[in-house]
Amino acid sequence: MDNTNDIDAALLADISTLEGSLAQRVYQAMKEAILALDFPPGANVRKAPICEKLGVSRAPVTEAIARLANDGLVDVVPQSGTHVSYFSMDEIREGVFLREALEVATVAKVARDITDDQLKKLSRNMRLQELLVDDDDTAGFYQADEEFHHLLMEFTGFQRLPDVAQTVSLQVTRARLLLLPTPGRVAETLEEHRALFNAIRNRDELAAQREMHRHIGQLLPRIAALQAEKPELFEKQ
Amino acid sequence: MDNTNDIDAALLADISTLEGSLAQRVYQAMKEAILALDFPPGANVRKAPICEKLGVSRAPVTEAIARLANDGLVDVVPQSGTHVSYFSMDEIREGVFLREALEVATVAKVARDITDDQLKKLSRNMRLQELLVDDDDTAGFYQADEEFHHLLMEFTGFQRLPDVAQTVSLQVTRARLLLLPTPGRVAETLEEHRALFNAIRNRDELAAQREMHRHIGQLLPRIAALQAEKPELFEKQ
DNA sequence: ACTTGTCAACTAACATGTTAGAATGATAGA
DNA sequence: TCTATCATTCTAACATGTTAGTTGACAAGT
CATH class of the missing domain: 1.20.120.530 (GntR ligand-binding domain-like)
Known part of the structure; x- marks a missing residue:
């Protein structure tokens, strides 16, 4: 069974209908998933599944994550990983x-x-x-x-x-x-x-x-x- | 004479004394230059001179500019260019x-x-x-x-x-x-x-x-x- | 003079390769 | 059983190559 603590990228909305740059769209989709608690607090945010699901490269996903970190919705641990922030x-x-x-x-x-x-x-x-x-x-x-x-x-x-x-x-x-x-x-x-x-x-x-x-x-x-x-x-x- | 409207990257502070990621340092240095009006409103922000002056690649500069845009200190024109925002x-x-x-x-x-x-x-x-x-x-x-x-x-x-x-x-x-x-x-x-x-x-x-x-x-x-x-x-x- | 169109040069946006630091777990030693 | 070490394997951070859209200069037509 899947007992990892990773986010489920399948829960991301389709970004092809959104407007703006890819980074902007990825940001919106991820933000929505986090706010809806589809990405639960504490879950690992891994780029690879997100890139795969959304069909984009790492660059726009990286920028989206940077913005989410700025919003306090994810915590980035340098050289290690990123996880959805807990409630505080x-x-x-x-x-x-x-x-x-x-x-x-x-x-x-x-x-x-x-x-x-x-x-x-x-x-x-x-x-x-x-x-x-x-x-x-x-x-x-x-x-x-x-x-x-x-x-x-x-x-x-x-x-x-x-x-x-x-x-x-x-x-x-x-x-x-x-x-x-x-x-x-x-x-x-x-x-x-x-x-x-x-x-x-x-x-x-x-x-x-x-x-x-x-x-x-x-x-x-x-x-x-x-x-x-x-x-x-x-x-x- | 130099009658372009570009920023003068030489006015950027040395980032080697700052702490944090390169992106973070570049952001700080650029923000400081903009707030001090060393980069005057309307000036073109070109990555190349910044990269050269600071000795970093485009990636951290790009992230820094993204954050500055988020702060409203620069305006990014997609596929075209970036300029220091005017007062409003x-x-x-x-x-x-x-x-x-x-x-x-x-x-x-x-x-x-x-x-x-x-x-x-x-x-x-x-x-x-x-x-x-x-x-x-x-x-x-x-x-x-x-x-x-x-x-x-x-x-x-x-x-x-x-x-x-x-x-x-x-x-x-x-x-x-x-x-x-x-x-x-x-x-x-x-x-x-x-x-x-x-x-x-x-x-x-x-x-x-x-x-x-x-x-x-x-x-x-x-x-x-x-x-x-x-x-x-x-x-x- | 005033459009209109083409083209060259430039840029942000994106894709992808590389590097270095952190976590993890296996293994050896106590 | 517990701890310490070390190698493996992740990842973010960074570097760099590629793509595609915008701008502006200039030429040709009106």
Whole structure:
């Protein structure tokens, strides 16, 4: 049987449909696999199977791995090997902190500057969220949730912000996938979004900051609970 | 005469004294040259002279350039060439926004959690700043200023924070070097730091946030004034 | 003058060969 | 049984050859 600890390159998505350079495509495919936990923490990342599966040479795979290392998703051991990074509560705490810093600043600016058109878009997203909660569509709500936060960042007019926010909290994103939808949590989240939306509509900067702080504050305790449930995904001390 | 628009690889620092992989060293050396404006905005970045000057092959230089592109310090045109990126007021505004978001969150946390030992370190830095202002040592003050902010981030206990803060505001760092020390500005800065320090010592989170906001708010108008003075460094519209 | 087209030169991107350091496991010695 | 050594076999890191796309100069046509 296959009791190695290698990643299964077969789980990589087909990169021929993606755009950009080969390195960019390989990066996307690998990132997706890591975030989806198809490549589990601790697994060896070997280039050869990846090259074979994707039909590319080592160069673009090497560049992709370098970027993933930069994102903190893999750890490269010089002259030795590369493995998918473990979860680390320290890193997750830091990710949440960074994420909150950016989101609070974002929502403050948005509350100050939002246009009627933007408010309309946000309102539409809110109604979508309500609809999805009514329909008990948890997966759909997850998407709308992401879009809600993405919209806010878009409204600042800053180009890199969404990407920076994503990058600094990649570990959080990965851990969040393990959080099974707790009964009632979806409705709670909707309430938090609604409070946020109301603060923004009222152009109440302080209230918006407070609500975002509260909203993101819900995350950490829930992730911390994971460590007890799935210790094998976390780094050894 | 040499009227090409190429970078002058001779301005690169010797990498043999640096540590880490060749790629890492080349990255550091090039980043330094770009931030010091030794490689001016718009200049072509050609690999060959860099390889020759540093005595390495194209591979580590390629990786270094990839990272610089990721930092937004160079623009890579596929299949064509690479040039040092121009200043962009949009990017600088975004850099200041991101930096402020992180610094405000940092100072809030520090005001909550600071230990006596940390307070002592910060106090020592404050006294150093005062001393340097008295001595009219502008360059020394610049360093102490950097250290002041770095200390605050260190005190959060978050490993990546200083690096993230630096990365998101690299353009700002580069532009800041052009700001000649306006008479009186150094003393003003010291006053702002003192207000910040007092708020932290009083563990007054809100005051600390307010002072940091005020402190960083001084930056943007001064950089904006640069655009009129040195339009050739800014991107063409 | 103002396109349009061709071509030469250059470059990033990619492929592949080479090197050197780390992990692993077998084996010898205690 | 345990430990130390050494050789094998990995790998990342680096060097270098190859490919294909872009640019810019210049010539020919309008």
